[in-house]
Amino acid sequence: MKVLRxxxxxxxxxxxxxxxxxxxxxxxxxxxTMGYLHQxxxxxxxxxxxxxxxxxxxxxxxxxxxxxxxDFDSYPRDEARDVETARSQGVDIVFIPSVKExxxxxxxxxxxxxxxxxRLCGASRPGHFDGVTTVVSKLFxxxxxxxxxxxxxxxxxxxxxxxxxxxxxxxxxxxxxxIVREEDGLALSSRNVxxxxxxxxxxxxxxxALRAAxxxxxxxxxxxxxxxxxxxxxQIASSPLAVIDYAEIQAFPSLExxxxxxxxxxxxxxxxxxxxxxxxxxxxxxxxxxxxxxLSRV
Numbered sequence: 001m002k003v004l005r006x007x008x009x010x011x012x013x014x015x016x017x018x019x020x021x022x023x024x025x026x027x028x029x030x031x032x033t034m035g036y037l038h039q040x041x042x043x044x045x046x047x048x049x050x051x052x053x054x055x056x057x058x059x060x061x062x063x064x065x066x067x068x069x070x071d072f073d074s075y076p077r078d079e080a081r082d083v084e085t086a087r088s089q090g091v092d093i094v095f096i097p098s099v100k101e102x103x104x105x106x107x108x109x110x111x112x113x114x115x116x117x118x119r120l121c122g123a124s125r126p127g128h129f130d131g132v133t134t135v136v137s138k139l140f141x142x143x144x145x146x147x148x149x150x151x152x153x154x155x156x157x158x159x160x161x162x163x164x165x166x167x168x169x170x171x172x173x174x175x176x177x178x179i180v181r182e183e184d185g186l187a188l189s190s191r192n193v194x195x196x197x198x199x200x201x202x203x204x205x206x207x208x209a210l211r212a213a214x215x216x217x218x219x220x221x222x223x224x225x226x227x228x229x230x231x232x233x234x235q236i237a238s239s240p241l242a243v244i245d246y247a248e249i250q251a252f253p254s255l256e257x258x259x260x261x262x263x264x265x266x267x268x269x270x271x272x273x274x275x276x277x278x279x280x281x282x283x284x285x286x287x288x289x290x291x292x293x294x295l296s297r298v
Contacts (some may be wrong), residue, residue, distance in 0.1 A: 030145035040180040040188040045089035158255040199278040209235035226260035245275035267296025
């Protein structure tokens with residue numbers, strides 16, 4: 001496994017690897033991350049290993065997707081552990097550029113997706129998705145992968161990146177991968193490390209709220225979007241430390257909001273999404289309302 005820090009080194013190594021495979025049809029799979037890797041990231045690397053000839057993992061805490069009062073400086077980092085995790089998952093190249101390497105001068109060009117980015121996390125984190133789409137488009141241009149692997153924990157990010165790829169005719173397949181959870185149901189996140197013991201316990205209310213909404217949608221004779229929102233908020237309110245940013249049900253991948261009276265049963269294009277703060281830590285979670293995804297019980 002090669003650990004590379006410059007764009008020139010990465011491009012040269014990819015060229016050599018493609019030549020070694022001796023196939024113009026070699027598939028490069030990219031797993032973009034901000035590091036501090038956990039089992040959720042490992043599942044992305046495993047999917048990339050299964051579906052690609054060459055696997056590139058990028059580790060870059062992207063400053064332009066953080067707002068002025070967000071946690072860029074304190075975002076957890078552990079490069080040595082990340083490199084060993086990547087090695088254990090069979091990654092071929094770990095790309096760890098510096099901020100100066102990715103942004104050698106003041107950026108005058110950004111990539112922006114409208115509409116999809118104005119809801120959910122985009123509403124409370126203005127400019128966030130412009131930073132995401134800009135850095136992901138840069139990584140796509142640098143690595144030129146045929147496939148890119150993203151976790152569905154940030155379902156809005158998946159929808160936004162897919163829209164960017166469609167709109168700009170980028171020759172890359174976006175591969176969404178399932179959410180990975182702790183045994184007690186908490187979705188894995190690099191930010192979980194910020195939680196105190198009490199906050200960690202109370203954060204289980206996210207998966208509990210999603211499960212309650214899912215069960216209601218599956219079993220109720222008639223249930224509408226307002227019912228789902230009410231169930232989510234009532235469940236989350238049982239946690240004294242939880243402060244709701246949003247608790248929503250929307251169409252997916254369009255992220256069009258549902259009117260309160262719209263019925264939920266029988267539809268397989270819906271996303272239930274949450275963003276909840278525990279102290280300074282903002283956690284997101286979601287579930288698709290479709291038969292193929294059932295939130296595991298504990």
